[in-house]
Amino acid sequence: MSDLVEKKIIIAIDGYSSCGKSTVAREIARKLNYLFIDSGAMYRAVTLSFIRSGLVLDGEVDRPALKEQLRRIHISFQTNQETRHNDIFLNGENVEQEIRQLAVAQKVSQVAAIAEVRQFLVAQQQEMGQSKGIVMDGRDIGTVVFPGAELKIFMTAEAPIRAQRRFEEMKAKKEPVNFEEILQNITDRDRVDETRTESPLRKAADAVVLDNSHMTREEQFIWILDKVKKIVTDED
Ligand code: DC
Numbered sequence: 281m282s283d284l285v286e287k288k289i290i291i292a293i294d295g296y297s298s299c300g301k302s303t304v305a306r307e308i309a310r311k312l313n314y315l316f317i318d319s320g321a322m323y324r325a326v327t328l329s330f331i332r333s334g335l336v337l338d339g340e341v342d343r344p345a346l347k348e349q350l351r352r353i354h355i356s357f358q359t360n361q362e363t364r365h366n367d368i369f370l371n372g373e374n375v376e377q378e379i380r381q382l383a384v385a386q387k388v389s390q391v392a393a394i395a396e397v398r399q400f401l402v403a404q405q406q407e408m409g410q411s412k413g414i415v416m417d418g419r420d421i422g423t424v425v426f427p428g429a430e431l432k433i434f435m436t437a438e439a440p441i442r443a444q445r446r447f448e449e450m451k452a453k454k455e456p457v458n459f460e461e462i463l464q465n466i467t468d469r470d471r472v473d474e475t476r477t478e479s480p481l482r483k484a485a486d487a488v489v490l491d492n493s494h495m496t497r498e499e500q501f502i503w504i505l506d507k508v509k510k511i512v513t514d515e516d
Contacts, residue, residue, distance in 0.1 A: 287512040288314070288413035290428075291504075292421035294481065295435030297469045298442040300492060301417040304435075304500045306365070309415040311505065317408055319418035319425070320388075321368045322355055322401050324379035327391040329353050329370055336387050341394060350400050389469065392419075393476045419473055422484035430511050432487035433504065439466050441493045 291314070293305050302318045309316030327336070333349055335342045353371065360367045360376070367376040378384070391397055398420075405425045408414060416425065422432035443463035450457045473481040483489065488507065492500050 288411070289430035289508070289511060290409050290412050290426045291415040291508065292426050292429040292432045292484075292487075293415065293417040293435060294419055294422050294433070294483070294487070295417075295490075296437070296442070296466075296481070297473065298446050298466055299435045299437050300445070300497070300500070301435050304497065304504065305415045305417040307497075307501050308504050308508070310364075311501075312413075312415075312508065315408065315414045316366055317357065317405065317414060317416040318366070318368075319401070319405055319416055319421060321376075321379060322405070323392040323397070324384050324388050325355050325368050325370045325375055326350075326353060326397055326401065327384050327388045328375055328379050330391060331383060331387060336391065341390060343394075346394070347396055350396060353400075355401075355404065389472045389476075393472075393478055395478050398478050419481040420479040422487050423482050424479050427484070431504075431507055432484050433490050433507075434483040434487040435490045435492060437491060437493040439463060439470070442466050 291305075291308065293301050295301050302320070305318070306316050308314070330336045330341065330346060330349065333345075335345055335349060356369045356372075357366045358369060358374075359365070360374075365376070367374050368379065369375065402420075402425055405416060405421075409416065409426055418425070422429055422434070440463060443459060443466050446462050446466070447457055447459050450462075470481075490500065490503060495503070
């Protein structure tokens, strides 16, 4: 275990939405005492800022104004002492809850497809990984943000299984749910993520695939930790 702590690496986790990337990434970061960054939260925070400034109108984003707005956006993370989560802050305001709301979820794919937004966030993400010891999850981490990451994982699970997990989660939170709608939303998001022009979701050539359709969280955690151990101890 001391090897794991001493030799810091970059762990890039990409994959489809609702695969449980952030959950396992957070657990791995905690175990290794690494920084965990949910890059999707950064796209959501920018989207929230745009919505609040009225830059995202029905199906349209005000392109000239958004460049100006990006200059006014400051994103940071801070550990929440209660939950131990790395909460996201937009210009000093904790927006961890607000970015998960439907209004943001409905617009974020559109905002994440804008080249200027991606350049703005990728630069900050690369800065965060400068001293390594980081687990970052998203869609383009192994391909664009950290192409030299020591460990790249591409996470996937069958769409109906992801939909079922999401269905259970929402039901537990007493949110109104319809399985068919959730499944449709998941397959739509997969398509948008894979087909956009700017940094589409792709498996990096040197990424290892983790299909967690039939794996527990614990099994995924052990699977990833095993890969980390092999890298930091230079095993084959
Ligand atoms: O992982 P998530 O659902 O919180 O991501 C929110 C949105 O941001 C989703 O539309 C995909 C996009 N995203 C991206 O384009 N690149 C990333 N590195 C992370 C997320």
